[in-house]
Amino acid sequence: MGAANEQRKQRSADDRTENYANVGSVYRRDFDFQGRNESYTLNKDLQGYITHEPTVQEIVTLADQIRDLKKQNILQTMLPQDVTVDFLTSRDDHRDRNSVGFQIEMFYQKDVNGHKQLSQKLLRSSNNITLTLQAIKDSVTQIRSRHIQRFESSRSKPQVRRRRKRASVYDDQAIDRMLRLLRQKSSVTPDNCHSLPNHRLDLxxxxxxxxxxxxxxxxxxxLRLAHFLSMYLQNVMPDENFGNLRGGGILHIDQMFAEVLANVMGNYKIYSSGIFFDRYTFQDQDRSFRELFGPEAFRYKGSFYAVNTAGYSKQYIEQDWFxxxxxxxxxxxxxxxxxxxxxxxxxxxNGSSTAKHEHFPVTYKAATYKLGFWTRPYFRCDGYVNAWVLKYVVPFFGVNRRKLEFRGVTTVEVPLNLLEINQCPMSFNVPNAFKNTARCDYFSTxxxxxxxxxxxxxxxxxxxxxxxxxxHSDGKFWIEGxxxxxxxxxxxxxxxxxRLKY
Incomplete structure (x- = not known):
């Protein structure tokens, strides 16, 4: 009985003489450990009595040291049996369970600092070190859980998508550019277009x-004309015949001129229409191939004309659209x-027979409307149209022994003066030269x-x-631009x- 009391007193005295290090939730004694015939010492900056408040970086550094020692299987030799190191495991488990990163750990760092001063006093004055440390750890755990709940509640709130408020939709640079474009358009006329450089004739x-x-x-x-040419060139064989019925013939020159003339005469918005064959793709009636063939029709001063553009000094195959x-x-x-x-x-x-064609159904490949493209506005200064126009270009295809073959394009030209511009606000990625130039008050209108x-x-x-x-009492609810x-x-x-007050 007496020997046991003497051993208990000696152990208590030894505990009071040992130095303890407090780093976050890691508490260990300051020993020099011997293991595997080598000497290992913990980081001296974090040993002994507490002389300063440890930072988060120091805590992470110590945790990395413990991880390395644990991998080398040296940690069990260094630490006595009654010392528990659970900072690294607790931190990793907590992060995995709650998906809270290092930034959230910083949120409750300020609250933990308030407990550290009390912790230092308790560690120096209290005799029961184990109970004191456990009380501090429980307090820190409560603070941590409170901040985690606050973070989770804020993250679970429905996120309201709010539109960014634009300070001003009206763009001064856009209006200046619009005015320059309008001046350039009005400065080009049929009388002076021959003397102007090419860049002045394009917008x-x-x-x-x-x-x-x-x-x-x-x-x-x-597009309709391109479909007709694609179907004809891919299916009609001049050498075929069906008894007393002959197969289709070769495309006729007069038919091509009639097609483009019909397009111009049938729509007042169409200033010109043309068919432009590629080199050596148009077959004449004598089975020879023409180098170029480009019938085009246009309207001029109330009359309609048709020409073969293959005879121009500047060939159409050199144009950028072709x-x-x-x-x-x-x-x-x-x-x-x-x-x-x-x-x-x-x-x-009378068409009384219902016998199917030898090739039934007849199939062909042709372009869609989206496959064609509109050119940029340009002034056509050739003595035929003499106006600002837009050209739509769509291809047509023939067929050879292996695949489809590009044969040429069909085009129509419409006047730029019939295009309706849009000055209202639009997104930055919309290619509109006149956007954001309307002078509306966007707070009230x-x-x-x-x-x-x-x-x-x-x-x-x-x-x-x-x-x-x-x-104004005029029966309207808007203001004209x-x-x-x-x-x-x-x-x-x-x-x-x-009328208006500013």
């Missing part, structure tokens, strides 16, 4: 924004669509484009938003306006 491609939808009917006129189509479709026909025709033979003029005013400034109206009222443009010009000139 940027974003000026033609909306042409694909506004002139789709005119573009499909060229070279672009040829380089794109001569080796790649991806995007073409397969069409089917269910043709029947007739033995009389909303910009809406007006139809029926082709290539004209002010072709929009400012509709009143909900909660705002139009102050043309009125705003006019009043703004008056304001810059210093003229008095009795």
């Amino acid at each position: 940027p491609g974003d000026v033609a924004y909306g042409a694909s939808s506004q002139f789709e009917s005119e573009g499909r006129t060229a 070279s672009m189509a040829k380089s794109r479709f001569s080796t790649n026909t991806m995007g073409t669509k397969v069409y089917k025709l269910r043709a029947y033979l007739r033995s009389d003029s 909303k910009c809406v484009p007006l139809a029926g005013f082709p290539f004209m400034r002010g072709a929009y109206r400012c509709n009143c938003r909900l909660g705002f009222e139009y102050w 043309s009125l705003l443009e006019l009043e703004y010009e008056k304001k810059k000139a210093g003229l008095f306006s009795s």
